[in-house]
Amino acid sequence: MATETLETAAPPKVQIVERVVVRMAGDSGDGIQLTGNQFTTTAAVLGNDLATLPDFPAEIRAPAGTLPGVSGFQMSFSSFDIHTAGDSPDVLVAFNPAGLKTNIADLRRDGILICNEDAFNAKNLEKAGYKSNPLEDGSLEGYRTFAIPITELTRKALRHLKLGTRDTDRCKNFFVLGLLYHLYQRSDDITLRWIDKNLKKQELAEANRTALKAGRAYGEATEAFQSVYRVEAAPSPAGVYRNVMGNSALALGLVAASIRSGRPLYFSGYPITPASTVLHELARYKEYGIVTVQAEDEIAAIASCLGAAFGGALAVTSTSGPGLSLKSEALGLGLMTELPMILCDIQRAGPSTGMPTKVEQADLLQAMWGRHGESPLPIVASSSPGDCFDTAIEAARIALKYMVPVILLSDGYLANASEPWKLPDQKEIAQIATRLIEETSGGKFQPYERDPLTLSRPWAVPGMAGLEHRIGGLEKEDVTGDVCYDPDNHQKMTDLRQEKIRRIANDIPHLIVDGPTSGRLLVVGWGSTRGSIAGAVRRKRSEGKQVSWVHLRHMNPFPANFEEILRKFDRILIPELNMGQLEKLVRMEFLLEPVGYHKVQGKTFKTSEIADKIEELLEV
């Protein structure tokens, strides 16, 4: 398929398209995530709206060429406002047979399939479980297949640099990137700058630059790639933007909350997928006075947060489902001692180790009830990568105002997905009030004397003379905080702890219905399914269907007007990446009968899945 007639290449025919979905798949070591991120940044800076979805295996380097070792990256970029990384790719780049096998089912009919022909050898075909070579046996009919000897072409382009084969072959992802840049009419600038900044070894930098150019040149010179595409910039509100992944936005939100509350940030976490990058990110912000501690275990991480909170810090830990289980006893101590802290649960597919790199929303009920005793806690959930920033600030606001641990639910999809994020105007980030006592008034200090409105207790930290007091897990006497076994007092304190959480409902924004405020069908979503639901609802409306939608940020307590909204619709659809957890809460709380739509496949909803479900419910 390669052609040598470079000089005769005519200018390509440019076709304008509104949206393109590209997926790359290959070995974990093929540099898929890096290539994807480069393509994403370039698209973002060109003003496309975009969404990305990395999909990597739990193993860091599973045996090359095998199905479990396939790493994928999907990105969608468009000239209009999009919500997800797309249901089915328009372009699939398969670096090897395993990458083809695990992804070909998703490629849309007539889609572009680019395969590294060199990797389709007998050994790799066998590893991927192919009996015959799909590039030759006609099984790929219906796709626009380009079998390109990518390894060979990269080697040829880099031959003059005299690098080892291993280093040379590692440049083939940039060859592909160059080809894609040609295909979608992007400039090399951003990537060239990235190479300058990040590849310190001159030979490697030169090799990657060369591979990138070779990929583009190949596309320009190849007849099959003479039809190229352009995706115009998406109209977006004026402002400063950057591309952000969920866990990065979460970390930034925590730092912003620290600045706005005037409380130093203390963060402790134990490595766990997909939460570890929150720790990585915050460990890089030391100039903000942030103390980060990699704890010896999950329990130590949250326990140390309680110590830091006792000392007056904005204390935060992050984990995933198994870690939330381990931390539940300490959450009980946090709510008993009424100390402010945030626990970020970046949910993943469980139970147990489950599928650590895959998404699920199945910790909601654990967050609600996974503790001993009567132990209600506030819960907030992030719904997009950029929203992680806002939710972090909201979690801090509630924790510091109400003196309570707050659980923030994110998930593995949000953690690694990215989107262009309009930087918030600094003025929009409000000051966060705390219950810190800054001056002593004399007299005996009463650690459990509550604010009559919020029921929040004062925060007296060591170093303040005259405020010496003791707290602990034993039941407290109302007002004094002394150890107390009185039966009526335990009832009273339990009531107070519950009432404190209930009153938060008066202090959070009302839900706003997207669409008519009454009608036949309301979709109720929470968390990372926002993009899929938004897309589905818009699609159905564009077909003339009437459907409304609310998306929850506050999972406990619910916003004050939630019930009122729910009761104005004939039917309620609750799509969740679990077996119906919000659905159960809604049934229990409001005695309603919502329709649940459940998916636990380690993948988020396709827009079409939710759209079809909406259709189904509207037909009945």
Next chain:
Amino acid sequence: MTVPTAVSETGAPAPLKAEDYRSDQEVRWCPGCGDYAILNAVAAIFPKLGLKKEDFVVISGIGCSSRFPYYMDTFGFHTIHGRAPAVATGLKASRPELHVWVITGDGDGLSIGGNHLIHAMRRNTDLKILLFNNRIYGLTKGQASPTSEVGKKTASSPMGTVERPFNPIALALASEATFVARSVDVYKDHLQETLLRAAQHRGSAFVEIYQNCNIFNDGTFNDITERDVREANNLTLRNGQPLLFGPKSARKGLRRREGDGRLEAVDLGNGVDESSLMKHDETAKDPGLAYALAHLEPPEYPAAIGVFRSIETPTFEDRIWDQIRAAKKSKPAADLASLLKRGDVWQVEEDGKILEIGG
């Protein structure tokens, strides 16, 4: 050392006393419990440290000993089983100027909280960790603990325990604690002296305190503490001094045995004098001798009490804050604006034009 003062009713400054560190809460340990003596010793030394009362924080886990913070008029945190060192780590890392004391026991510190204890010592967090060792679970009514001797009959081991005990000093040494000491509840002066040394150490200071539980394990340290055996069975460690023990009439010492280099007890006199004995060096980088001393026990040897190890090295929180200071120095403009504008940033103008503004 300056003596801290409090303002008395007449307005004249008065030095703080042990009573000033005692809270108004009624102490609820069993009458005769060794914990009373330890509480008195801690309250006695706090005023001697020349520190502000409001800067002390006492943190405990769960167990009889862990009720301790309620009885001290300082900031206090009675946490959950085994986690006190972790709670204390978070506090000390974020507030390095505070004086953080951890109170734990053999069950709390060595069983459920073993992981936190060893890591707190490994990091050299500046915590004073007092482990009350009574070789039994008291608050849960008499089960075998990780320091119970093999064969001990308890509620949970009616035919005798089948587990081998930890040696807390050896564990602390292996965890790279920079200060390791042992004392005994009833040795009032020695206990206070040891606690003072621990308080003055910068870094993780681990003090094992032999403590009698007169309800569930009465007399477990009698072979060390009883008057008639005390002189023979106690070796008080003194830095730079020869390892001597025993009554004046039958003075003994420890020396290296020829051949295998192991410690052996010898009678002084008959040509054996102090110069042939091992000298204690608590600052030794290699904790080998300290480790050997930790394992001595009657009847063959005396039990060693005192400071096994005391070395200086930067603390955990020193290193954390050194990094923060260095980061602040190299990036002085740490505000919200510079926080958000990281990575590739672009600007969308009112007319939709896109300007690339950084990267």
